[in-house]
Amino acid sequence: MAHLNQNFISSIEHDLPSHLTMEDFIRYSNKPLRLSIRVNTLKISTADFIALMQPKGWTFTAIPWCENGYWIEQEHKVQLGNTIEHLQGLFYIQEASSMLPPTALFAQAHNSSQQYVLDMASAPGSKTTQIAALMGNQGLLVANEYSASRVKVLHANIARMGVANCALTHFDARVFGEYMYESFDSILLDAPCSGEGTIRKDPDALKNWDNNDVKGIVNTQKELIDSAFQALKPGGELVYSTCALSRKENQEVCLYLKQRYPHAVEFINLSTLFPEADKACTAEGFLHVWPQIYDSEGFFVAKIRKTASVERLLPAPRTQKNFPFKKASAKQVTELTQYLKTAFEITLPKEADVYVRDAEFWLFPALFQPFIGKMRFQRIGMKLADALKKGFKIKHEAISALTTPTTVELSDAEAQAFLMGRDIALLEKVPPRGETVVSYAGCSLGMVKHLGNKLKNNLPRDLVKDKIARYPSE
Numbered sequence: 001m002a003h004l005n006q007n008f009i010s011s012i013e014h015d016l017p018s019h020l021t022m023e024d025f026i027r028y029s030n031k032p033l034r035l036s037i038r039v040n041t042l043k044i045s046t047a048d049f050i051a052l053m054q055p056k057g058w059t060f061t062a063i064p065w066c067e068n069g070y071w072i073e074q075e076h077k078v079q080l081g082n083t084i085e086h087l088q089g090l091f092y093i094q095e096a097s098s099m100l101p102p103t104a105l106f107a108q109a110h111n112s113s114q115q116y117v118l119d120m121a122s123a124p125g126s127k128t129t130q131i132a133a134l135m136g137n138q139g140l141l142v143a144n145e146y147s148a149s150r151v152k153v154l155h156a157n158i159a160r161m162g163v164a165n166c167a168l169t170h171f172d173a174r175v176f177g178e179y180m181y182e183s184f185d186s187i188l189l190d191a192p193c194s195g196e197g198t199i200r201k202d203p204d205a206l207k208n209w210d211n212n213d214v215k216g217i218v219n220t221q222k223e224l225i226d227s228a229f230q231a232l233k234p235g236g237e238l239v240y241s242t243c244a245l246s247r248k249e250n251q252e253v254c255l256y257l258k259q260r261y262p263h264a265v266e267f268i269n270l271s272t273l274f275p276e277a278d279k280a281c282t283a284e285g286f287l288h289v290w291p292q293i294y295d296s297e298g299f300f301v302a303k304i305r306k307t308a309s310v311e312r313l314l315p316a317p318r319t320q321k322n323f324p325f326k327k328a329s330a331k332q333v334t335e336l337t338q339y340l341k342t343a344f345e346i347t348l349p350k351e352a353d354v355y356v357r358d359a360e361f362w363l364f365p366a367l368f369q370p371f372i373g374k375m376r377f378q379r380i381g382m383k384l385a386d387a388l389k390k391g392f393k394i395k396h397e398a399i400s401a402l403t404t405p406t407t408v409e410l411s412d413a414e415a416q417a418f419l420m421g422r423d424i425a426l427l428e429k430v431p432p433r434g435e436t437v438v439s440y441a442g443c444s445l446g447m448v449k450h451l452g453n454k455l456k457n458n459l460p461r462d463l464v465k466d467k468i469a470r471y472p473s474e
């Protein structure tokens with residue numbers, strides 16, 4: 001049963017649009033959320049994923065605002081996060097309304113080239129990984145997160161989902177306007193908020209709700225949206241979203257921006273974003289999703305176009321020296337490319353550059369180059385391989401993100417054993433193949449050393465699980 005304190009009810013009654021009732025709001029707040037997932041098209045097509053999961057007892061209902069999002073029901077209730085398909089990054093467990101902001105950001109983009117994208121408050125990465133899929137792993141996606149522990153979760157999700165076009169930063173996002181003035185084509189500010197919309201997931205979310213706490217959050221939101229607008233290129237687009245319900249954290253933050261930059265802020269009307277979007281549309285053209293409208297969590301989404309350049313608020317900081325990477329030499333690139341091609345049939349993407357730091361080889365999105373020295377990055381692109389005394393050793397991240405056609409396909413039981421860190425015995429002795437990629441459902445799972453009579457497990461220790469959930473028929 002959701003705990004709605006009286007202060008919250010009084011405040012929300014004030015903000016609820018006249019065509020919705022408080023009774024419905026309370027009724028839906030007490031209803032369990034429908035389970036929803038997003039298929040990771042960086043790894044598998046939606047059709048193949050449905051064909052894989054239907055025989056395992058899943059039923060799919062399409063989410064109208066996300067091409068690859070589904071409400072699902074499971075015939076056999078297993079812990080989704082521990083399934084093989086989840087661990088290999090074929091899908092992301094994501095609340096349906098949380099899929100709205102990236103859809104809005106990529107819908108009918110005014111500037112059709114969304115090459116430089118910033119996600120200002122990213123962890124745990126639901127929307128970052130959705131954006132990377134919408135970008136098809138091209139361009140450059142800068143994903144920022146302020147909390148150190150949440151940066152780790154963000155990175156784990158990016159790696160699991162095979163995202164290759166991302167650079168991670170760890171800042172209070174208020175710095176972007178100063179450090180990255182008018183640098184991005186598109187920005188998502190999924191702002192820290194009071195989380196009122198999450199009551200169906202967390203019945204205690206509003207137990208201690210206090211109007212005074214909201215005031216502090218609103219100041220942060222205004223500073224963050226200002227910084228986002230400074231970092232946006234003229235002609236660029238910004239989506240501001242929260243899972244809060246009050247006008248203060250939503251409409252008023254956007255109106256504040258318009259007041260600050262009246263000549264440069266244009267609100268884009270979202271009433272036709274998907275069929276029935278008008279049901280949640282406000283007078284300003286924002287989507288204010290109350291739980292009872294689409295039987296989802298509460299959410300707010302505003303799309304804003306920057307129609308003109310704005311005056312820079314703070315001077316450009318000095319260029320940062322001591323970038324620890326350098327571009328790999330032509331000889332190094334040739335040797336590495338040959339190793340990847342011969343051993344794994346991997347061809348490196350054209351829009352990426354190989355960088356080297358000590359004995360580590362990294363793949364950076366090509367568009368990253370102009371950002372060198374502008375700010376400190378936690379992690380850029382992905383680690384490709386380590387240099388050995390003779391040759392290289394490919395990293396798991398690269399196997400996960402790059403297509404590897406030559407693989408040994410594992411059965412359900414073998415995939416389970418692999419993810420639990422175990423070696424896999426082969427029924428017949430065959431000539432050893434050395435480093436080999438193993439796959440499940442046609443998608444790579446990781447690497448083994450093929451010894452002829454067994455596959456020696458090479459899964460990184462931090463990815464080994466104690467428990468894997470399997471469906472009864474498997």
Ligand SMILES: C[S@@+](CC[C@H](N)C(=O)[O-])C[C@H]1O[C@@H](n2cnc3c(N)ncnc32)[C@H](O)[C@@H]1O
Nearest residue numbers: 121122123124125126127146147172173190192
């Ligand atoms: C609503 S959550 C983001 C959810 C995320 N976009 C997703 O879809 O998975 C807001 C995030 O902002 C982070 N945060 C809080 N204050 C911040 C700040 N000043 N700058 C950047 N991030 C901040 C929080 O740690 C939290 O992870």
